Amino acid sequence: GAGVSQSPSNKVTEKGKDVELRCDPISGHTALYWYRQRLGQGLEFLIYFQGNSAPDKSGLPSDRFSAERTGESVSTLTIQRTQQEDSAVYLCASSSVGRRGRETQYFGPGTRLLVL
Amino acid sequence: SQQGEEDPQALSIQEGENATMNCSYKTSINNLQWYRQNSGRGLVHLILIRSNEREKHSGRLRVTLDTSKKSSSLLITASRAADTASYFCATDDPTGGGNKLTFGTGTQLKVEL
Numbered sequence: 578g579a580g581v582s583q584s585p586s587n588k589v590t591e592k593g594k595d596v597e598l599r600c601d602p603i604s605g606h607t608a609l610y611w612y613r614q615r616l617g618q619g620l621e622f623l624i625y626f627q628g629n630s631a632p633d634k635s636g637l638p639s640d641r642f643s644a645e646r647t648g649e650s651v652s653t654l655t656i657q658r659t660q661q662e663d664s665a666v667y668l669c670a671s672s673s674v675g676r677r678g679r680e681t682q683y684f685g686p687g688t689r690l691l692v693l
Numbered sequence: 694s695q696q697g698e699e700d701p702q703a704l705s706i707q708e709g710e711n712a713t714m715n716c717s718y719k720t721s722i723n724n725l726q727w728y729r730q731n732s733g734r735g736l737v738h739l740i741l742i743r744s745n746e747r748e749k750h751s752g753r754l755r756v757t758l759d760t761s762k763k764s765s766s767l768l769i770t771a772s773r774a775a776d777t778a779s780y781f782c783a784t785d786d787p788t789g790g791g792n793k794l795t796f797g798t799g800t801q802l803k804v805e806l
Contacts, residue, residue: 581735610793619781620736620796633793668735681726682794684735 579603581685583669589691590659598654598688602671607649610682612668613638620668626652659692666690699782699800707805712769714800716782717762723787725758726794727767730779739767739780772804 582601590596602609607628612620622636626646637643641659646652656663666687672680699716706712716725724743728736742749742758742765749756755768769776779801783794 612796619798620783622793622795625793636793666734670736681738681741682736684728684737686735 581669581671581683583685583688585688586686587689589693591693592661593658595655595657596659596690598667598690600652600654600669600685602650602652602669603683606671606673606683608672608680609646609652610670611644611652611654612670613665614668614687615665623654661692664690664692699780699797701800702798703801703803705803705805706772708772708774710772712772712776712802712804714767714780714802716765716767716797718784719763721787722784724785725765726783727756728781728783730781730799736781774804774806777802777804
């Protein structure tokens with residue numbers, strides 16, 4: 578079946594503008610994750626959704642970052658008043674529910690954000 | 694600081710040689726996973742090793758785990774140019790909720806013809 582998809586694939590914006598990034602997880606996957614990856618760096622966890630549970634927002638770097646998920650489908654990550662340091666690749670992943678810590682995360686291709 | 698840290702940061706080898714990458718982590722884990730990333734885009738899962746396992750194989754991949762040293766290694770045998778990519782280890786958080794993974798900074802592998 579289809580994998581995780583993300584849109585847009587690339588986004589260039591001006592400092593101070595808001596951006597919205599979209600993630601479509603694999604159908605049936607109840608868990609959804611957002612990560613940020615700065616150039617040449619590893620992945621930073623941002624937020625995690627699992628079914629109807631309250632999301633784990635512990636990785637969001639500031640209150641300019643927020644994310645929503647509609648049921649067990651699409652998620653949007655919103656960055657308000659973008660700053661140049663927000664420039665990065667934003668990766669979304671989804672996984673099925675199973676024994677904790679053993680689920681493979683399937684990643685989307687990412688959205689490359691450049692804030693000028 | 695990163696839960697998982699890989700070394701070396703970069704590795705360049707000739708096709709046919711073996712490539713070994715190491716990962717160290719700081720806290721207890723349930724499992725450790727290795728992922729591969731091409732061209733700064735999406736990651737692909739390679740292999741998962743449980744905390745009670747010491748070694749695991751998958752094709753040309755061999756992963757070891759030493760929980761006493763809080764370290765893991767990924768060995769790619771008979772490397773190919775197509776193995777050129779960044780490799781990341783990822784650990785779970787047994788004390789936290791859900792399946793949040795913490796990724797290391799990665800090893801950039803270049804396999805030259």
